[in-house]
Amino acid sequence: MKNFRNYCLYTVLFLGGVLLVSACDLMSEEEFLDRYPKDEPAPNIFFVDESSAKAAVAAAYQPWTRSSSMYQRDLVIMFDGMSDDGHWRPSRGASIQQSEWNITPEHGTIRNYWRYAYQSVNAANYAIEKIPTLLEKGMTQEELDPYIAEAHFVRGFSYLFLVNFFGEVPLIESPLSSMAEFEQPKSSTDQIYERIINDFTLAREKLPEEWPTSYTGSATKATAAAYLAKTQLYREDFTAAETAARSAIEIAENTGYHLVDDYMSIFDINNEANPELLFYIPYIEADDYGANYMVQRLSRDLPPELSHIWGVSGWGYHLPQRDLYEAYEEGDPRREYTIFSTGDAFGVYNAGEPLTYTHERYNDSGELVTYDSTYTAGDTVAYDYRWSPTGMNVRKDIYNIGHLPNERWAGKDVPLMRMADLYLILAEALAEQGNNEALVWVNKVRARPSVDMPPKTAADGSLVELVRHERRVELALEGQRLWDLVRWGEMKNIFGDGTRVKRHFYSDYLPLDHSDRFDNPNLDNYPGDLVLFPIPQNELDQNSEINEQNPGY
Structure with missing residues (x-):
């Protein structure tokens, strides 16, 4: 199955009215209390059978999947654009501000991150509370446990996002039913992590090893186990993270998950739900369940004669930076699997008439040179740096969408x-304890047949830096880098004085003051190493229990 939201859109929308309420969305008391339109079922008659439990859990996922701010479109791309890996194409004022860290508490997308995460929390709380009422409808506890466990997983997932990017936030553990209840104080990060750990632990115990084919794409026992290990790592309890990661790997491998030999096949549209993927957001090619995440990854600046190669001229917002390109070791094939750069095989020319195209490139002396290539049907087209503002485009996780209406x-x-992420979670936990076994897990990732990079040894550098490097190149342009830089407290150090992170492929040949030579985000306002998002201003205005903004705002 492709989509865990597929079974009942009407039900999800109904629950959206009841459940998907953020910590303090603006509404009147009368509007809040009038929650059950007469043409839609109230909660006391909604929960009637197993499909009701499925729909309640789907409502908890929905805030993460159906907004342009979230995984449907921008989240992965923007998070890369806020890191040293990527650049957001200069478009849409609010997006430019965010990518450059010119963020204020009034910023709409940051507000949406908070809002949708709490909508998910409230929906999960509702599912946890109400699904057990199906016992009165004849369902057994054993039948209900997987759905309750999945709601716990989604709640933990949402709080892991909130605590990593906002720090101390309100901890809401039951559905809220009045305006007054939304005024909640911040809880400590320790309290929030404790809740997340409990949620993922319960989910690991009660989720199935696999779901029926009609419900794949949902969290499994191995998914919850992996996120439990991730949480312990983020909390910097490295002993607990090691234990949890070893358990997660055992659970995952015993239930059929493994490293896929062919790196590129992990991201192949014809190989979705493959054994490498412990968790993913599923989409299908349709109006209601599709996503424009893909078109934003495709090159925008192609000559029109070449747009057929990937089906369209894309929007081109997701742009790799030279700093990422240089992070790959010489000979690491993951660079070409991940990034299109000058001279790379871009795709196959299949237009009817031959095309003569004048390519440009800089030689090793920094001189601009041109050369002509004539392409006929079946020829491989070479990538040209002018097809992107950074001289590079994303190669990983794209497909031809020309057939879509x-x-x-x-x-x-x-x-x-x-x-691979799970292996590196264990590697990081071991490295932080000074245990050389970290290299075993790093080298398992590097030994993937389609990667086949030489093993690392202790002579190659510090264990922690070796793991961090491997995380960067293995997971590049998957939206993971910002999570890591924030939790490591490395944002300000990575960017330094504004001349450390090269942006353009030919950065070395651009004038020193050229806007595309370096990535220099605005991080001066942050007083320490911890760089967090601001608490949204509307939350501060409406929640009298929160009186302190995050540092730097």
């Missing part, structure tokens, strides 16, 4: 947790 309806799943 609307380019916004792409059906490519968005990967969130892979087996």
